[in-house]
Amino acid sequence: MSENPILFGAARLPRAILFGRGQRGAIGSTSARVGRRALLVTDERQAAQPEFAAILADLQAHGVETQVFDGVIPDLPISAIDACVAPARDFAPDVVIAVGGGSAMDLAKVAAVLLTHGGQVSDYYGEFAVPGPVLPLIAVPTTAGTGSEVTPVAVISDESRGTKIGIASPYLIPQVAICDPELTASCPPGLTAVSGADALTHAIESFTTARRPADAMLTEEHVFIGKNVLSDHFAKLAVANLFKYLERAWRDGSDMEAREGVMLASLTAGCAFGTAGTAAAHALQYPIGNLTHTAHGAGVAALMPFVMQYNRPACAEAFAELATLIGLPDGSVEERSQAFIEAVADLMAAIRIPASLAELGLAEDQQEYVAEHSLKSARLIKNNPRPLDLDAMRAITHAAYSGERQQLTAI
Incomplete structure (x- = not known):
């Protein structure tokens, strides 16, 4: 994903963004x-x-x-x-x-x-x-x-x-x-967790979306255009802030510094994925949310470590870059990319995001439905850094249902 000699960026944003207390x-x-x-x-x-x-x-x-x-x-x-x-x-x-x-x-x-x-x-x-x-x-x-x-x-x-x-x-x-971060002060811990986890999913998926050729008509033909230098900037700010502040905001809702950090992360993750797009975790969550009637943020967050494990062969360098960003130990690209996946899973566990689709409430016999219907989200499927077909969606769904990520390493 890092091999692209043409520097290209795009951002579609509001005319004005005001951020801060009051x-x-x-x-x-x-x-x-x-x-x-x-x-x-x-x-x-x-x-x-x-x-x-x-x-x-x-x-x-x-x-x-x-x-x-x-x-x-x-x-x-x-x-x-x-x-x-x-x-x-x-x-x-x-x-x-x-x-x-x-x-x-x-x-x-x-x-x-x-x-x-x-x-x-x-x-x-x-x-x-x-x-x-x-x-x-x-x-x-x-x-x-x-x-x-x-x-x-x-x-x-x-x-x-x-x-x-x-x-x-x-x-x-x-x-x-x-x-205004003060407007989030009344959010209970559960809502703080699923909302912040949603933002982390936005940031990671936008940072690892498939990079498209830098054609001048790209933004005219696609709402979501894939990985680029401007969306990457926003995504990295979001990832850094969420690893620094999300668990703090979840533990103490009156910690306004943490509330500020998480809201800034949510905003910048939106700036990232609003142009780059999201991918497999969001495609899978749509049918899962319909079946389980669970919060969108809980679904994408529960899926994210499994989607990352499947995608790692296609974006190991990107994961390794994020590992360095959040201060994980040095090592090879393979070591750092896997360490980042583990760090994401650990953060989700710390704020009590369900660790599997079974824990989320999906029935065992609904796995095939999820795999099949997730492929209907064409705008998300085309963004994934690694190709997705029915077999791939089945593999991710089955791993996420059982909570066993290692079965995806051999695919």
């Missing part, structure tokens, strides 16, 4: 410059927080009229999107503000598409299906994991198809991302 105080002023009628998308728990009330007051003080939709639920179903969009059409917002986790930001993105272009959610599945700019989006994350505040993708659950599906378009990138 930055939520800029929401009212920022929104007023974008629009005067704001649809706020959040969940019921967040809507009851004093910080949310303060955001509403700030918007009002800046002359922004608001309509609140607080019906966001995990594994975003189409019914929740419809429930948001229907009343919003009469309100006619000129800006959409998401305050919450990944599902809130995903719903806001899709709502902005539907309010601008009409149609059904399914009209926009896949890459580049959004025909043009959408209502301006302002994203205010309250968890540190998805990085959705800076990415061009929204993931929804299509119950009629029995799967999660992505809508990917550069038009979905929020205009402004406001990342």
